[in-house]
Amino acid sequence: MLRNLKNRVHVSSNNATVRFFTCSSVAAVSNNSNPQTHFEEQTRNQSGSNVSVSPDTRVYISAVLNCRNIFDVKKIHAHVVVNGVFHVLAIANKLLYMYSQFRAVADAKALFDEMSVKDSVSWSVMVGGFSKSGDILSCLRIFRLIIRSGLNLDSYTLPMVIRVCRDKKDVVVGRLVHDVALKFGLESDRYVCAAFVDMYAKCGMIDGARKLFDEMSQRDLVTWTVMIRAYADSGRADESWLLFERMRNEGIVPDNVAIVTIVNACAKLGALNKALIIHDYIRGMIFKSGVILGTALIDMYAKCGDLDAAREIFDSMREKNVISWSAMIAAYGYHGKARKALELYRMMSKNRISPNGITFLSVLYACSHSGFVEEGLEIFNSMHDYGITADVKHYTCMVDLLGRAGRLDEASRMIEAMTDEKDETLWCSFLGACRIHKNVELAEKAAKSLLELQPQNPGHYILLSNIYANARKWDEVAKIRNLMNQRGLKKIPGYTWIEADKIIHRFSVGDRTHPRSKEIYDKLGNLTEKLELAGYIPDTNFVLHDVDEEAKAGMLSLHSEKLAISFGLLATPEGSPLRITKNLRVCGDCHTFCKYVSEITGRELIVRDANRFHCFKEGSCSCGDYW
Numbered sequence: 001m002l003r004n005l006k007n008r009v010h011v012s013s014n015n016a017t018v019r020f021f022t023c024s025s026v027a028a029v030s031n032n033s034n035p036q037t038h039f040e041e042q043t044r045n046q047s048g049s050n051v052s053v054s055p056d057t058r059v060y061i062s063a064v065l066n067c068r069n070i071f072d073v074k075k076i077h078a079h080v081v082v083n084g085v086f087h088v089l090a091i092a093n094k095l096l097y098m099y100s101q102f103r104a105v106a107d108a109k110a111l112f113d114e115m116s117v118k119d120s121v122s123w124s125v126m127v128g129g130f131s132k133s134g135d136i137l138s139c140l141r142i143f144r145l146i147i148r149s150g151l152n153l154d155s156y157t158l159p160m161v162i163r164v165c166r167d168k169k170d171v172v173v174g175r176l177v178h179d180v181a182l183k184f185g186l187e188s189d190r191y192v193c194a195a196f197v198d199m200y201a202k203c204g205m206i207d208g209a210r211k212l213f214d215e216m217s218q219r220d221l222v223t224w225t226v227m228i229r230a231y232a233d234s235g236r237a238d239e240s241w242l243l244f245e246r247m248r249n250e251g252i253v254p255d256n257v258a259i260v261t262i263v264n265a266c267a268k269l270g271a272l273n274k275a276l277i278i279h280d281y282i283r284g285m286i287f288k289s290g291v292i293l294g295t296a297l298i299d300m301y302a303k304c305g306d307l308d309a310a311r312e313i314f315d316s317m318r319e320k321n322v323i324s325w326s327a328m329i330a331a332y333g334y335h336g337k338a339r340k341a342l343e344l345y346r347m348m349s350k351n352r353i354s355p356n357g358i359t360f361l362s363v364l365y366a367c368s369h370s371g372f373v374e375e376g377l378e379i380f381n382s383m384h385d386y387g388i389t390a391d392v393k394h395y396t397c398m399v400d401l402l403g404r405a406g407r408l409d410e411a412s413r414m415i416e417a418m419t420d421e422k423d424e425t426l427w428c429s430f431l432g433a434c435r436i437h438k439n440v441e442l443a444e445k446a447a448k449s450l451l452e453l454q455p456q457n458p459g460h461y462i463l464l465s466n467i468y469a470n471a472r473k474w475d476e477v478a479k480i481r482n483l484m485n486q487r488g489l490k491k492i493p494g495y496t497w498i499e500a501d502k503i504i505h506r507f508s509v510g511d512r513t514h515p516r517s518k519e520i521y522d523k524l525g526n527l528t529e530k531l532e533l534a535g536y537i538p539d540t541n542f543v544l545h546d547v548d549e550e551a552k553a554g555m556l557s558l559h560s561e562k563l564a565i566s567f568g569l570l571a572t573p574e575g576s577p578l579r580i581t582k583n584l585r586v587c588g589d590c591h592t593f594c595k596y597v598s599e600i601t602g603r604e605l606i607v608r609d610a611n612r613f614h615c616f617k618e619g620s621c622s623c624g625d626y627w
């Protein structure tokens, strides 16, 4: 490599490359607000101070840092070799750093191998060279070499390694790195700690992340935001809210990123009161109400059940992009208003906004949730007119659309014709349709594909077991149960949230932890009696176990949404609507239960489940039993 560079430098040694090394470029660098201050600091520390660096070295360093592309770096690299200053560690490190900035990992590696002297900075840059390219093995290999060579690990190198583990979701290696951090006494360093919080959270170990977070003596805004987002991503948005309140109480002022994060968490929570509070807060602060925040607000209001407020935000946005349009279309879809979604979709072209893949997803979703089969097919077929290739998500919408309408054979053919890899969401949609239309044969096929794709997901076993239970194939049900036990899998817990007196209450199935538990169960008992008099019959198809009818009814009656509704009836003013949010799909029996509750109590019930909104009023639901 060196020889090649030498040859090249002969060609260019009389022109621009040489003129590049002027005093003005040194001045330019000293004024340069290069973001890599941490790296600069390290280099300074390593050479004692900048004063001890010779003027020549400084000229080279500034030239390297001024490189605008990989070709500049290579030219200067050649010059450094030709002029015999390659042995100056500070220069070689800067070259290494610039190669890594331009993601030229192979060049960085070649240079690194040529260096006869290396220090902790060189090693750190190499870790960063590999971590940016996602090469976890090389990154860890270098990391191991650093430890073996007895060099000091620092709060710059370690977070890079931790981030690789995070990106690869490799918590096993992450834990080993954590042990190393403890060994080097870096576990309480705030950069290191923040990186671990982020890694554990992204790897789904939310409680471990929280424990570390609580142990931190200093937390910056980024770490708070990471933790708030982690709760929202793991289905515990109520805790996102509590943490956000605590952050504000500790005097930490959120920035735009933190605000968008909490708005997204509110969307997941589906609590309208919290949405109103956060929106008021935003109005009172000086935030750039740009297109990202505006779009997040649309989504929040839509998911909190206030479609009008979502539309108001949409209409008031001065700048809208294709994502904002898509969010509003999705909002209508979510509320089962396909006609409105289609209207907005057509308005886009009038406003000269070209739809993208997400827009099509939103509009197809709207069609599928309202049973607009022909419109959906037409739009799906028009995608290639916009140069957009349908991916597995679009196919999933189409399978859902056809499947729900009972056109299972067409849906099945569409799946078979797909060239893309089929994922679990696609099969889940198809399976849902097979269940609604009681096609055991196709359902079995879909469920088996799911188990092959994700043998560790308990939900798929439950689905297959459900299918067999519906077909009364109890032997098969038992087999699936055994398989689950053998593999140590547990069912995903279902939660329902309801807000009363400004507090969010969370219920799980058969929950007795609520302080008003006794009252809640009494209320539920009374309510069920009244509903049964009005004609409600528990639909025991939604209980999986091979037990008698009475016991099945008992299990159903304790579903978390029923507990939340009973509590809501006790804790909210007579006649006011009940808003509840469920993290999984609402079951058929709870759906019927809600219809009767809305009829008997005269209350409106706005139920958001993992898939959509159900607005129950006077005994019927806005979804038209289509979900």
Ligand code: ZN
Binding pocket: 559, 561, 586, 587, 588, 589, 590, 591
């Ligand atoms: Zn239920």
Ligand code: ZN
Binding pocket: 591, 613, 614, 615, 621, 622, 623, 624, 625, 626, 627
């Ligand atoms: Zn419904």
